[in-house]
Amino acid sequence: MDLMQDQAARIVWGKAHPFHPAWAHGLDVAAAGRALLRARPRAARALAAGLGLDVPAFEALWLHLLALHDIGKFSHLFQAKVPALCPSHLPPPGIPDPGHPAAGLRLVGGLLMARAAPSGLMRGWGAAPRNRLLQPIFGHHGRPVAMSESWQPEDWRPLFPPASASAALAYWEAVETLLPAPEVPAPRAAAAAQASWLVAGMTALADWIGSNQAWFPYAAPGTDLAAYRDETCGRAEAALREAGLVPARPGPRLAFADLTGLSRPPTAVQDWAGMVPLPDGPLLILIEDVTGGGKTEAALTLAHRLLAAGRADGLYLALPTTATANAMVDRILPLAGRLYAEGARPSLALAHGRAGLHPRFRAAAAGFSDPEPGADRGEEAESGAVASAWLAGESRRALLADLGVGTIDQAVLAVLPNRYGTVRLAGLAGKVLIVDEAHAYDAYVSAELARLVEFHAAGGGTTLILSATLPSGAKAELVESWRRGAGAAGAVLARTDYPLATLLAPGRDPAEAPLDARADLCRTLAVTRVPDKDAALARIRAAAEAGACIAWIRNSVDDAVEGAAALRAAGLDPDLFHARFAMGDRLAVEARVLARFGKASTPAERRGRVLVATQVAESSLDLDFDLVVTDLAPVDSVLQRAGRLWRHTGRDRLIPGPELVVVSPDPAGAVAADWAAAAFPRAAYVYRDHGLLWRTARELAARPAFRVPQDVRPAIEAVFSDDETDIPAPLLSIHFDAVGRSGAERAAARGALLAAAAGYWPDQAWPDEGTVPTRLAEESRTLRLARVADGRLVPWHPDADLRLAWALSEVTVAVRKLRGHLAPAATWHDAVAAARAGWSRFDDAVILLPLEPQPDGTWQGTLVAEDGGSLVVTYGTRLGLML
DSSP: OOSOOOGGGGGOEEEETTEEEHHHHHHHHHHHHHHHHHHOHHHHHHHHHHTTOOHHHHHHHHHHHHHTTTGGGGSHHHHTTSTTTSOTTSOOOOSOOOOHHHHHHHHHHHHHHTTOOSSOTTTTOOHHHHHHHHHHHHOTTSSOOOOOTTOOGGGGGGGSOHHHHHHHHHHHHHHHHHSOOOOOOOOOHHHHHHHHHHHHHHHHHHHHHHTOTTTSOOOOTTOOHHHHHHHHHHHHHHHHHHHTOSOOOBOOOOOHHHHHOOOSOOOHHHHHHHHSOOOSSOOEEEEEOOTTSSHHHHHHHHHHHHHHTTSOSEEEEEESSHHHHHHHHHHHHHHHGGGBOTTOOOEEEOGGGGGGGOTTSEETTTTOOOOOTTTTOSTTOOHHHHHHHHTTSHHHHTTTSSEEEEEHHHHHGGGSOOTTHHHHHHHHTTEEEEEOSGGGOOHHHHHHHHHHHHHHHHTTOEEEEEESSOOHHHHHHHHHHHHHHHTOOOOOOOOOOSSEEEEEOTTSOOEEEEOOOOGGGOEEEEEEEESSHHHHHHHHHHHHHTTOOEEEEOSSHHHHHHHHHHHHHTTOOOEEEOSOSOHHHHHHHHHHHHHHHBTTOOHHHHTTOEEEEOGGGTSSOOBOBSEEEEEOOOHHHHHHHHTTBSOSTTOOOSSSSOEEEEEOOOTTSOOOTTTTTTTOTTGGGTSOOHHHHHHHHHHHHHOSEEEETTTHHHHHHHHTOSOOTTSOHHHHHHHHHHHHHHHHHHHHHHHHSOOGGGOSOOSSOOOOGGGSOSOSTTOEEEEEEEEEETTEEEESSOOSSHHHHHHTTEEEEEHHHHTTOOEEOGGGHHHHHHHHTTOOGGGTTOEEEEEEEOTTSOEEEEEEOTTSOEEEEEEETTTEEEO
16 A cells, blocks of 8 residues: 555655655654664653653654654755755745745644644644644754744645645655554643653754664655655664664662772762662752762762662763863773673763773764765754764763763753754753762853753753852752752751761652761861962972972963963973863873872872962862962862862871962951952952952961861851951952852843743744853853964864864863954965865854964964954963963
8 A cells, every 4th residue: 555645745855965755754763763762761751751641652642743853845945945856846936935844833733723634643732732842843953943923824835835735744644654643632831841852852863863874775755655664663773773872781789899999998978879768750969078088989879879770871970171071081981881781882972082092882973974064054954964063072972972971061051042952951861960069160150050950850860969168059059940840849958067968859858968078088287378479489399399299279371371480490390280272282281190190199200299280170180289389269169279188198298297378468467459459460350259269368367277077168158158247348349249240140141041941942042052151251262273284274183083183172262362363364264264164063163273383392373353453372282372
């Protein structure tokens, strides 16, 4: 039996290079969706339960809709895009084409509204739940379809003249035979809105997979539809495996020592993580413990328990910076494989393309090949090309992998309106989200994190929050957001102990567990104030001459460079570590720093060595120093830096005890408005609340013998108190400005963020992600460094994989440092155009900077502004990028 009597419908093209029928592509994507649901049954159960359906009913509903996702291509306006393939019986276009997603939505939505659909799809549903589930189907190109408020059932007719309409309806009738739509009761509008987020991400994934010609060879128009449906279902199963999108099988639960490989007994927080009951449903777990206390292993123990119990498919570890993400990679890789069953090959995506170094893991989304230049551009870009371009970044793949490690930015993009952000939500669904160093975020990112926690809870996921120094206000915001997402009220958190572990579950009171700190981290630190950098230099020189190992942590890159230069002038040879190195060089610097100052460093490697660093050395890096000198910063940052003091036992120390030297003006002396700015002119903008800096200096001065852990929480709460009566009057206006700025940033974030209750809906712009800021306080741009070779521009960092080579040649620079100089000099126009030809649409905001060698061994390039002004940029592997 011919399932599609209208033979004209068979020659409607869906893919044009080469020809692939629209009907075949619809069945390819439905098959890919079926494979996704079978591979990710947790997502299927969550979606079905949210809509009040059983899993078979939800699957039938979604697959029917997936088969219709590109029915807008039956419009004569779309077919006319390739005149050579446009069926001759169709009229020429007479009106502008709104795009095939909009055409499909108008056709299907209009026929459903008019009760004229050739199936029982959504029969009896009201407009709100119907439209909430149609949007993610037709908005499968990464953003919702624009809808007019005055949309009428007959609006599809100008887009589908009789011949087009006949073909489209013939295809829909065939879909009804092959993938019949179940007659199910309408969900609540709120439930449909909530489900629409995950449906949108899963639909985009299904479309991407079904658009890959390597997995779905193009069909002849006359192919039997039923036979094709069966064949493409088999292809889809293989495609998912090849793409690394089938979750690996978790292993059985292991004892702490077997999981972590650690020979020492577990700490109190690690014991708690192994024994605390884990109720059903979404969980929020907060772990507050001293730096070096084993929070990461505790979090991985909890994640392992959820994986082994079948309550999660994988995990994503979100870190505040690239450096901390890179450091986390090396910490978890030895135990990552133990999370999964013997013989399983979990997919792995690590920061900046390092997955290739670890062959026992699969690469996430490995089956997506590089697109042809320009294939991912335009409103009607090929879905497979867009997928390959989007997935080109390892940081994006991390959201889809079984095990992903990256920055918080990659995760919070899931809750910002940007193209394909819902794919990130789909990637996180079913995963344990671990957010480390949660204290390290400004007001804008903190608001994003809170919204991410809400979305993840609404989707049934578990979030683990780790911090050594989390203020109570930030903690309360995270708890409130989780409760909103989980739909769970609860008692106010009551405990102020430190260390402390807190677990929240729906329908239960918070479980708050005071914990003991690790015995060797319970200590008293000597805190010494010095007035300026000259005094700091003197302390560093004296300690180095005694053979000690020292860190000097500064608050800006330029201050760090200046400090390193001063130490060289004094006869020392410091290491310099900051964020303005190209990624390939930065990885090399990180490796050198960890080897020289890390846990495995030898006395000979450490003796008399000095590291000058910015905040990149503050968190997550397992570094150990005899003496730490730090510029004044807010107390949470200072305590993080202090966590690098005498971090590992068993070393021979060449100074009497752990000492933290703080470069700071005197908090007990005269305080003028420039109290902080005069001491740190470059860094005054980094920490703009000089009232908090003064409070930090006061608290440290009041505790010259700082006890860990007893003094940690009191110091944190004293500095971040809302009571402003103690701040010196000359600093109050600066403090109020900073508070106002934080409030504005928080409001800006909340205004920009997606609203879980609103659903996937076109109520705001959905630009490509490169134009969506994840951090507001310090807007930045990515530069890709290039050098000349054989008359053309090549990546600064060589690699056989050109895509990876460009990624390793990237450096991020604050926009204010560029001062409007955002383009290479005109003399490089042709070479730059040739180099960028293979880049994707997601790289449009990246600046290419050609560099030429200089006699002193550095490299130099020029950026120009629209007004013709120029900015000289110098780069070297010793100092990094200097402007």
